[in-house]
Amino acid sequence: MRFMVLVPGSPxxxxxxxxxxxxxxxxxxxxxxxxxxxxxxxxxGLHPTSKGAKVRFEGNERTVIDGPFTEAKELVAGYWxxxxxxxxxxxEWLKRAPFDGGVEIELRQxxxxxxxxxxxxxxxxxxxxxxxxxxxxxx
Amino acid sequence: xxxxxxxxxIDAVWRIESARLIAGLTRIVRDVSxxxxxxxDALVAALERWPESGIPDNPSAWLxxxxxxxxxxxxxxxxxxxxKQELIARELEILQQLDQPDLVAQVxxxxxxxxxxxFMTCHPVLSREARVALTLRLxxxxxxxxxxxxxxxxxxxxxxxxxxxxxxxxxARVPFEVPGRDELADRLSAVLEVIYLVFNEGYAATAGExxxxxxxCEDALRLGRILSALMPCEPEVQGLLALMELQASRLRARVGxxxxxxxxxxxxxxxxxxxxxxxxxxxxxxxxxxxxxxxPYTLQAAxxxxxxxxxxxxxxxxxxxxxxxxxLAALTGSPVVELNRAVAVGMAFGxxxxxxxxxxxxxxxxxxxxxxLPSVRGDLLVRLGRLADAREELMHxxxxxxxxxxxxxxxxxxxxxxx
Numbered sequence: 001m002r003f004m005v006l007v008p009g010s011p012x013x014x015x016x017x018x019x020x021x022x023x024x025x026x027x028x029x030x031x032x033x034x035x036x037x038x039x040x041x042x043x044x045g046l047h048p049t050s051k052g053a054k055v056r057f058e059g060n061e062r063t064v065i066d067g068p069f070t071e072a073k074e075l076v077a078g079y080w081x082x083x084x085x086x087x088x089x090x091x092e093w094l095k096r097a098p099f100d101g102g103v104e105i106e107l108r109q110x111x112x113x114x115x116x117x118x119x120x121x122x123x124x125x126x127x128x129x130x131x132x133x134x135x136x137x138x139x
Numbered sequence: 140x141x142x143x144x145x146x147x148x149i150d151a152v153w154r155i156e157s158a159r160l161i162a163g164l165t166r167i168v169r170d171v172s173x174x175x176x177x178x179x180d181a182l183v184a185a186l187e188r189w190p191e192s193g194i195p196d197n198p199s200a201w202l203x204x205x206x207x208x209x210x211x212x213x214x215x216x217x218x219x220x221x222x223k224q225e226l227i228a229r230e231l232e233i234l235q236q237l238d239q240p241d242l243v244a245q246v247x248x249x250x251x252x253x254x255x256x257x258f259m260t261c262h263p264v265l266s267r268e269a270r271v272a273l274t275l276r277l278x279x280x281x282x283x284x285x286x287x288x289x290x291x292x293x294x295x296x297x298x299x300x301x302x303x304x305x306x307x308x309x310x311a312r313v314p315f316e317v318p319g320r321d322e323l324a325d326r327l328s329a330v331l332e333v334i335y336l337v338f339n340e341g342y343a344a345t346a347g348e349x350x351x352x353x354x355x356c357e358d359a360l361r362l363g364r365i366l367s368a369l370m371p372c373e374p375e376v377q378g379l380l381a382l383m384e385l386q387a388s389r390l391r392a393r394v395g396x397x398x399x400x401x402x403x404x405x406x407x408x409x410x411x412x413x414x415x416x417x418x419x420x421x422x423x424x425x426x427x428x429x430x431x432x433x434x435p436y437t438l439q440a441a442x443x444x445x446x447x448x449x450x451x452x453x454x455x456x457x458x459x460x461x462x463x464x465x466x467l468a469a470l471t472g473s474p475v476v477e478l479n480r481a482v483a484v485g486m487a488f489g490x491x492x493x494x495x496x497x498x499x500x501x502x503x504x505x506x507x508x509x510x511x512l513p514s515v516r517g518d519l520l521v522r523l524g525r526l527a528d529a530r531e532e533l534m535h536x537x538x539x540x541x542x543x544x545x546x547x548x549x550x551x552x553x554x555x556x557x558x
Contacts, residue, residue, distance in 0.1 A: 036250060037155065038364030041414060081414065083357065088151035092194075112391070 002041070002110040003082045003090045008103065009075035014048045014068060026098035034082070039093060043080035081110070145190045152198045153182055154280040158365075160202050161277050162252035165315055168210070168233045171259060172305035175277065180213075181206035210237045253278070254369045255315050260304075261330040264311045269304035270333045272297055278365070279358050289355050290340070291347050327370075331379050331436060334362045338383050342390070343542075350400040350544035356387050367422075374429035378437030381422030385443035388415035400548050404452050416447045438467045457487035474503040475511075482515055490522040510539035514549060521556065530556035 012019075019027070034040035046052075049067035056063040069075060084090040087109065094107055157178060164174035184205040185198075195201040214234045260273040275281045275289070283301065287294040318326040341355025363380040370376045392406040423444050426437040433441065442463045449455030464480035467473075477500055485493020497516050506512045517532035533553035540546040 032368075036365065036368040038361040038368070041418065083361070085154055085357075086147065086151055088147045089154055092148065092151045092155055 001084055001086065001090070002112060003084060003087075004108050004110055005080040005082065005090075005094060006076050006106040006108065007045075007078040007080075008105070009049070009077035010103075013077040014050070014075070016048045016050070023098070030096065030098055033096070034080070034093065037093075039082050039084060041081040041083050043078070045078040046076060049075055145194075146186070148194055149182075149185055149189055152185070152194060152202075156199045156202055157182075157280040158253055158256065158278045159199065159249050160206065162256040163203060163249055164206055164210075165256060165259070166252050167207075167236050169236075169315060170233075171256070171277070171308055171315075173210075173233065175305070177206040177210045178202075180209035184209065207237045210234075250369060251317070253365070254317055257330055257366065257369070258317055258326055259308060259313055259315060261326075261333045262308065262311075262313050263326070263329050264313060265304050265307055267333070267336065269300055269307070270329070271336055272300045273304045274333050274362070275337065275358060276301055279362060281358065289352070289358075327373065327375065330366070331375060334359050334366065335379060335383070335436070337362070338386075342386055343545075345541060348543045350398065350542060351390060351393055353390055356383070356390060359383060360387060372429060374426045375434040375436050377422050377426035377429060378434055378440050381419045381426055382436050382440035382443055383419075384415045384422060385419035385440060385447050388412040388419060388447065398544060400544055402548075403446065408450065411447070419447065420444055433466065435467060435470055438463050438470070442467075452486075455486070457483055461487050474500060474505040475509070477503075478506065478509075478512060478515060482518075485515075485519050485522070490519040494519045494523070508539055510536045510541075510545075510549070512536075513539070517552070521552075526556040529553075 018024075031040065031043065034043075049069045052067040052069070054065040054067075054069065056065060082090055082093065084093065087107075090107055090109075094105060097105065099105060160181065161171070161174050161178045164177050165171045168174050168177070181202045185202060189195075211234060214230050214237070257274070257278060260277050261270050265273065271290075272286055275286050276283070281289070283298050284294050287297045290297070317323075338356055338359035341352045341357075341359065344350060344352055360380075360383050363376075363383050366376050367380045388411050389403075389406060391412065392408070392410040393401055395401045419440065423437070423440045426440065427433065430437055442460050445456050445460050445463070460483040461480065464476060464483050468476045468480055477496070481493050481496035481500065484496055494516070497512070497519065500506055500512065513532040514536035517529045517536060520526075520529035520532060530553050533549050533556065537546050537549035537553060540549055
């Protein structure tokens with residue numbers, strides 16, 4: 001099972017401040033543990049939203065909104081992708097992360113083909129695949 | 140938390156901690172069998188206590204302390220009950236070692252212990268089957284029923300295999316250590332073989348009703364990733380991991396809507412897992428940088444990388460694949476590699492050239508009864524338009540095949556050749 005862990009932004013991350021040496025050390029050690037356990041597939045930090053942009057969709061209209069964005073708590077400042085045997089294992093790993101101060105870290109399971117289960121009948125699956133093929137052909 | 144939820148959480152902790160716990164205990168008691176029993180005792184203690192107390196802040200320290208406490212209790216009881224002097228001497232020794240203050244403080248030491256345990260469970264004194272079962276059990280954290288399900292044999296068979304393996308290790312006095320330079324290459328290749336066996340059983344099941352079993356691939360990948368972190372400078376460790384990541388990237392495109400196999404030529408490449416492709420290509424690069432001469436796993440990873448980079452079967456660099464198979468054939472002398480090379484030659488230089496190579500392999504004893512020989516021959520004959528001959532070869536391949544799904548595919552391809 002594959003999971004994504006979403007780390008929210010903070011006023012500091014939005015200001016582009018680097019974390020303290022202690023926090024960096026603790027995070028490096030934690031990342032090493034994840035790698036040594038064969039759990040971490042990917043993980044990156046994101047630049048502040050001042051370097052990002054949003055695109056708003058309304059009918060045929062596309063509006064580009066430059067960063068920064070407000071509501072630092074709702075912004076993503078980094079992510080991991082983990083491979084775990086169960087949701088419980090992912091939670092157990094997340095509990096060991098060196099965060100503090102009331103921050104809430106979100107864990108989400110990534111969809112894999114089997115997750116669609118019964119709802120995705122062979123016919124639907126085929127139709128889905130045809131759509132993908134068409135999309136690929138149009139590229 | 141409901142009891143079942145706590146049990147699932149304990150399972151998760153066990154999966155994370157068990158290899159390190161058993162490795163650490165093996166270093167202390169110098170006997171992997173005793174170490175595993177103590178580890179299991181600690182798990183039982185956790186199952187008794189944690190549903191009420193909750194999972195402790197430092198589960199690994201808790202489990203280690205519980206294992207030692209149970210070990211000391213059990214030994215004290217036995218030492219007073221039993222009269223056999225020799226046994227008592229050995230057990231007193233273990234008792235003393237367990238009684239020492241916590242030796243498992245340094246994370247790096249624990250990592251070294253895990254590596255020692257890897258070399259122990261993959262020791263050549265054990266049969267291949269025993270190595271696989273013991274490695275999955277002690278390093279993969281899999282239970283006996285899980286291993287039994289994975290290999291389609293009974294729990295009793297696996298349980299017995301593990302008990303015997305541990306006994307063999309004890310009788311042969313296999314040391315708990317990373318082998319020295321002179322034997323490292325051979326011993327490491329035994330470790331890699333075990334991991335790749337597990338992967339392959341998931342990637343192309345040799346028996347049963349399913350064509351692939353992704354959970355086994357994931358177990359192998361996890362072991363490969365752990366080993367890669369333990370031995371970052373060993374090119375073949377990196378090569379094997381790259382190979383598995385690249386092959387696994389195609390897993391979800393490898394089965395059709397009804398569970399039928401989908402071969403490389405027919406796979407929807409948009410479904411390949413790009414995260415695994417990228418990890419595989421990066422791993423291959425690491426392996427190549429570390430190698431003086433590419434080893435067999437790195438060569439196979441390089442071949443898999445040619446497929447990963449190819450946008451279609453036609454746009455694949457087949458001449459390079461042939462060259463890589465040349466290198467692999469020279470290194471391994473394996474007839475199965477020659478067979479694969481013939482497929483690549485057929486793609487690079489036309490079916491006639493491929494068929495010529497296949498026919499030179501026809502009398503190879505190692506390929507006798509191997510369904511892929513007539514299967515490949517059938518493919519090449521189809522491309523040459525010799526449909527009646529192709530049909531015969533594909534029917535023959537289906538006869539030899541033990542996997543239900545693959546056999547159905549071979550039969551349908553035979554039928555497609557007409558009569």
